[in-house]
Amino acid sequence: xxxxxxxxxxxxxxxxxxxxxxxxxxxxxxxxxxxxxxxxxxxxxxxxxxxxxxxxxxxxxxxxxxxxxxxxxxxxxxxxxxxxxxxxxxxxxxxxxxxxxxxxxxxxxxxxxxxxxxxxxxxxxxxxxxxxxxxxxxxxxxxxxxxxxxxxxxxxxxxxxxxxxxxxxxxxxxxxxxxxxxxxxxxxxxxxxxxxxxxxxxxxxxxxxxxxxxxxxxxxxxxxxxxxxxxxxxxxxxxxxxxxxxxxxxxxxxxxxxxxxxxxxxxxx
Ligand code: ATP
Ligand code: MG
Numbered sequence: 402x403x404x405x406x407x408x409x410x411x412x413x414x415x416x417x418x419x420x421x422x423x424x425x426x427x428x429x430x431x432x433x434x435x436x437x438x439x440x441x442x443x444x445x446x447x448x449x450x451x452x453x454x455x456x457x458x459x460x461x462x463x464x465x466x467x468x469x470x471x472x473x474x475x476x477x478x479x480x481x482x483x484x485x486x487x488x489x490x491x492x493x494x495x496x497x498x499x500x501x502x503x504x505x506x507x508x509x510x511x512x513x514x515x516x517x518x519x520x521x522x523x524x525x526x527x528x529x530x531x532x533x534x535x536x537x538x539x540x541x542x543x544x545x546x547x548x549x550x551x552x553x554x555x556x557x558x559x560x561x562x563x564x565x566x567x568x569x570x571x572x573x574x575x576x577x578x579x580x581x582x583x584x585x586x587x588x589x590x591x592x593x594x595x596x597x598x599x600x601x602x603x604x605x606x607x608x609x610x611x612x613x614x615x616x617x618x619x620x621x622x623x624x625x626x627x628x629x630x631x632x633x634x635x636x637x638x639x640x641x642x643x644x645x646x647x648x649x650x651x652x653x654x655x656x657x658x659x660x661x662x663x664x665x666x667x668x669x670x
Contacts, residue, residue: 410621415618422572424631432636439643443483446650447483447484449655454487458563460516460521462567463523465522465526466525466529467571468602470577472638473525475635479639481520481522484520489519506527506530507527507555528552531552533602553619570630572629
C-alpha cells in the first residue's frame, strides 16, 4: 500500500474536491479479502503496541477529525481492536465546558497528550478550534487565524519531546453522509447516534470543506502530517489508517528492555 499519496505535503494547496472519498486504489486484493488483511494488521499493531508499552520510551498521538458520520468511532473500534487498553487511551473532545472555555483552547488538550509508552487517540481535537469555531464564528477571525501557527508550534514542541503525531482527516462525500444519517434514522439501534444538530452542520458543508482545506494546508507539517483518508468505504479507511500507524511505529525501531542479568540461572522452586 502506498499511503504516501494520502499525506498532505507541507505548504501544499489542498482542494478536497480533487481527493476521491471512494478511492480504494492502494489495496491489491478484493474487497472480500479486506477483513483478513485488517486482521493481520491488527495483530501486528497489537505486537507493536506491546513493545511501545514495554519500552516506555516513545509516545504516539493519533488525531481523528471528520464530518459527522465520517467514521471516527469505527476507526477506534476496528483499527485498535485487540490492543491492550492499559496502554491506549481515547480522549473525546466535545463542546467545551465553561471551565474549559475560561482557559486557552489548548489547555484541555494538553492534559491528554500521551505519556511515555502510551498511544492516545483524539476523537476530535484542538482542530475543532479552527473548524466548528470558524464556521460558527465562535471567536473573531483574527483570533482563530492565529491558531494555525499556535497549533504548529504546540505540535512541534510535542514532537521535540518525543511524541510521534499522526493526523487523519476521514474524507467522506456529502452523499455518503446522507446515507449514513438515513441509516441512523432507519435503525432503532442507531437512534442514539442520531442528532438533529448534525443536520444543521450538514447544511454548512461547503463552509466546513473550506475550513478543512485551510487546516490541511496550514498544519500538515513534517513532524505532524495530515493524511486525507478516503473514507466512503469503511474497510478501506481502516486499512489505510492501520497501515499508516504500523509504519510509524516500525520506524521507531523499538526494542524490549534488556532483561535482568542472570535470568538463565534462575530456578523457581
Ligand atoms: P461525535 O459527533 O464526535 O461522533 P458525539 O455525537 O458523541 O460525538 P457531540 O455531543 O456531537 O458528540 O460532541 C461533539 C460536538 O462538539 C461537535 O459538534 C463538535 O463540533 C463540538 N466541539 C468540539 N470541540 C469544540 C470546540 N472547541 N468548540 C465548539 N464546539 C466543539
Ligand atoms: Mg455528534
